[in-house]
Amino acid sequence: MSAPDRLRLQVDRIRCDGAGLCAELLPELIALDDWGYPILAPDAVPNALLPLARQAVEACPVLALRLVPVPTAVESR
């Protein structure tokens, strides 16, 4: 199920200041809460959306958004 290069989105909650560009670029996987902070789809980014996901990562003005391999540390919070 988990091929080695599957990626998911992850945000550094302390860095993130709710600019919201990521949700504009990738509404398929990123929603905003009532205060403008991102709610990320927990699953792997489908291949078709990977280019957009990379754009969203690059667009983040505070570099809070990342793409990380799906099987991350067991204790990810």
Add this chain to the structure above:
Amino acid sequence: MSGPAPLARLLAGPPLAAGAESFPDHQGRLGRLPSIDGASLIGVLEASGLTGRGGAGFPVGRKWRTVAQAAGDWPVVLVNGAEGEPLSAKDRALMVTRPHLVLDGALLAAAAVGAEQVVLYVGEAHAAARAALGRAVLERGPHVGRLLRLVAAPPRYVAGEESAAVHYVDTGDARPTSVPPRPFERGVGGRPTLVQNVESLAHVALIARHGDGWYRGAGSTTAPGTALVSTSGRDGRTTVHEIEFGETIGSVATRRGTTADGLQAVLVGGYFGGWIAGPIAWSTPLEPAELRQAGAGFGCGVISFLGREACGVQAAAQVMAYMAAESAAQCGPCVFGLRAIADTMARLAAGRAHADDLAHLERWTGQIRGRGACRHPDGAVNHLASAMRVFGDEFRRHQARRGCAATSQGVRAS
């Protein structure tokens, strides 16, 4: 108040009112620390089933093994006695009366993971605990004293969170940091750091002497051993008891003189924990799996009783106001989400609910969980969710501005 006397392990020995047990008395009663090599002790701890008592309940042996095997520099042991939980008093009670059990555990931990530094991180507000531990360190002599240093933890709720504790020791800033890396990977001074609650370490001091079989001789099969709990409510007293896992909440209530009569609900696990309706709580055993099933958790061992004369919505509103104020103010969902929840709860509790308040609370509870660097927002919304479950009728009355059933005075349309 009938039945056999409760089992005392951590709290065995001289009366607690006598204060700190001296080092000679401690050694006279329990004997010297056995010389046991680190690898064997870690094996014994794993076999014992001892879990951490700071709130997360992580297996102690597994944590020690991880730090002992961490690559790189000499590890550090951070003894966590911050006890920022408002309803908890058990860590202080232990440090004040049995400081040498805590030190024994800390020294065993240092030896087992190969640490050359031990930080005693004790709440700034807990002066008696810091004094008792400070005196106990002096009693141990210079060899031990060189290894240990006392750091006063700021009086904030999040200061006891493990990444916040490490951050404070390093930089004087007691706010949690983004994980990973977790403290066991990179902690104090960049070294692998074992962060362990004082009660967990005190248990280790006894397990090292008596063995894992002895430890499992108390408690239940799924949750072996004993634990300290802090009980509060109704009469305003906070008392500390030692329980065997599996003892019912009703039994602990009886020990402190609280009766089932007029009991509305019980908060178990602290502000991160959950509410259980009184009649169900009374017969619920204090052990993690049973408590989870009942919608709460063992957490740090807080048990708080709410009488029928009190309003559950108001009780939850107070906790939400506290949790919002105690946010480390770093992560958006926590800063803005908990503030919105606290404001809404205050309105609801005061009988000035807006039309969609309850719906908002329900949505936010689902949205905020898992979206902070630490678990502070999760703890807050889990608490709120359990309050909405247990005090559902009262929440709906407040939403409809139909008056407060419990106090008949809190709600007034204005």
